[in-house]
Amino acid sequence: xxxxxxxxxxxxxxxxxxxxxxxxxxxxxxxxxxxxxxxxxxxxxxxxxxxxxxxxxxxxxxxxxxxxxxxxxxxxxxxxxxxxxxxxxxxxxxxxxxxxxxxxxxxxxxxxxxxxxxxxxxxxxxxxxxxxxxxxxxxxxxxxxxxxxxxxxxxxxxxxxxxxxxxxxxxxxxxxxxxxxxxxxxxxxxxxxxxxxxxxxxxxxxxxxxxxxxxxxxxxxxxxxxxxxxxxxx
Numbered sequence: 001x002x003x004x005x006x007x008x009x010x011x012x013x014x015x016x017x018x019x020x021x022x023x024x025x026x027x028x029x030x031x032x033x034x035x036x037x038x039x040x041x042x043x044x045x046x047x048x049x050x051x052x053x054x055x056x057x058x059x060x061x062x063x064x065x066x067x068x069x070x071x072x073x074x075x076x077x078x079x080x081x082x083x084x085x086x087x088x089x090x091x092x093x094x095x096x097x098x099x100x101x102x103x104x105x106x107x108x109x110x111x112x113x114x115x116x117x118x119x120x121x122x123x124x125x126x127x128x129x130x131x132x133x134x135x136x137x138x139x140x141x142x143x144x145x146x147x148x149x150x151x152x153x154x155x156x157x158x159x160x161x162x163x164x165x166x167x168x169x170x171x172x173x174x175x176x177x178x179x180x181x182x183x184x185x186x187x188x189x190x191x192x193x194x195x196x197x198x199x200x201x202x203x204x205x206x207x208x209x210x211x212x213x214x215x216x217x218x219x220x221x222x223x224x225x226x227x228x229x230x231x232x233x234x
């Protein structure tokens with residue numbers, strides 16, 4: 001995705017730029033300290049995503065978006081929480097409060113990437129297909145096709161993502177961060193340390209869910225989720 005960033009604070013632009021350098025699916029093509037300067041650039045370049053501050057001198061981020069006839073996807077990056085409701089009324093992809101972490105920015109960018117995929121760029125998606133996401137593993141960003149993800153297993157501040165074909169990827173994510181990246185209709189948390197793909201479940205008993213020969217324990221506080229899983233499988 002081609003992206004630009006607009007913020008009246010050069011340091012904030014540098015933070016976004018440095019974090020995005022670790023995301024190969026987002027290319028930051030330009031940065032602006034004044035929103036008005038970006039209008040001409042948008043008219044001459046195809047941009048899919050804007051990282052946008054709200055409170056800026058002259059033209060605010062909200063006013064800037066309202067001035068565009070066909071705005072790209074927007075991720076707001078701001079120090080103020082009071083504009084969150086208004087931002088989502090403008091169909092913003094996400095609303096990040098400064099200072100935000102790499103993991104939080106990655107979550108927002110994955111949401112934008114998923115929307116970008118669904119728009120298709122003249123590609124037809126199969127009705128049962130799932131989007132792909134990018135996961136940081138070591139110094140790499142690895143693209144994961146969610147149709148291949150069987151389950152995710154927590155180990156402290158790391159997650160081990162188990163894929164079809166007996167392969168796995170380890171990423172520095174908490175289980176809550178991993179859960180927020182996965183489509184809720186396709187994945188379910190069954191234990192404080194485990195998230196499983198609904199369509200990979202082959203058996204459920206009182207204490208475990210099974211993915212063929214793989215047994216995943218059920219946490220006592222996740223019984224209601226299992227009941228909902230059983231309803232969806234019936």
